[in-house]
Amino acid sequence: MAAKKARVKVGRVYDGPAQEDGVRVLVDRVWPRGLSKEKAHVDEWCKQIAPSTELRKWYGHDPERFDEFTRRYRSExxxxxxxxxxxxxxxxxxxxxxxxxxxxxxxxxxxxAVLAEMLQS
Structure with a gap:
C-alpha cells in the first residue's frame, strides 16, 4: 500500500484561518509583531524548527539567496x-x-516553503 501523501500548505499567520487549513503551525522563532495569540488561530508554535538567527539574518528574504538559504536550512x-x-x-x-x-x-x-516541500516528499 502506498504511503499517503502529506497535505501541507503554507500561509501567512496574519491571514485568517480557512476551513481546509487543518492543523495551523507557526514555524517562526519570534512571535509575529502586532498579532495576539487569539487572532493568530495557531494550533501549535513550533519555534525550534525555525532557521538559526545567523541564517535568518544572512538570508534577509533575498530571492537571489533562496537556493543557498534552502541548502543551509536543510543542513540545520x-x-x-x-x-x-x-x-x-x-x-x-x-x-x-x-x-x-x-x-x-x-x-x-x-x-x-522549504519545510512544506520536505514534508510532502
Missing part, C-alpha cells in the same frame, strides 16, 4: 532539536492537513 534541520521538530511535523501531517504559518510577506521563499 539535521541538528537534533530541529530534526526532532521536523519528525513531529511529519507525524502530524501523516494524519491530517497541515498549514505551516510564517509572518514573512513572501511565503514562497520562506522556511515554511
Amino acid at each position: 534541520l539535521q541538528e537534533d532539536e530541529r530534526a526532532e521538530a521536523l519528525e513531529h511535523l511529519r507525524s502530524i501531517s501523516r494524519d491530517q492537513p497541515v498549514t505551516l504559518l510564517t509572518a514573512t510577506k513572501n511565503v514562497d521563499i520562506s522556511q515554511a
Whole structure:
C-alpha cells in the first residue's frame, strides 16, 4: 500500500484561518509583531524548527539567496532539536492537513516553503 501523501500548505499567520487549513503551525522563532495569540488561530508554535538567527539574518528574504538559504536550512534541520521538530511535523501531517504559518510577506521563499516541500516528499 502506498504511503499517503502529506497535505501541507503554507500561509501567512496574519491571514485568517480557512476551513481546509487543518492543523495551523507557526514555524517562526519570534512571535509575529502586532498579532495576539487569539487572532493568530495557531494550533501549535513550533519555534525550534525555525532557521538559526545567523541564517535568518544572512538570508534577509533575498530571492537571489533562496537556493543557498534552502541548502543551509536543510543542513540545520539535521541538528537534533530541529530534526526532532521536523519528525513531529511529519507525524502530524501523516494524519491530517497541515498549514505551516510564517509572518514573512513572501511565503514562497520562506522556511515554511522549504519545510512544506520536505514534508510532502
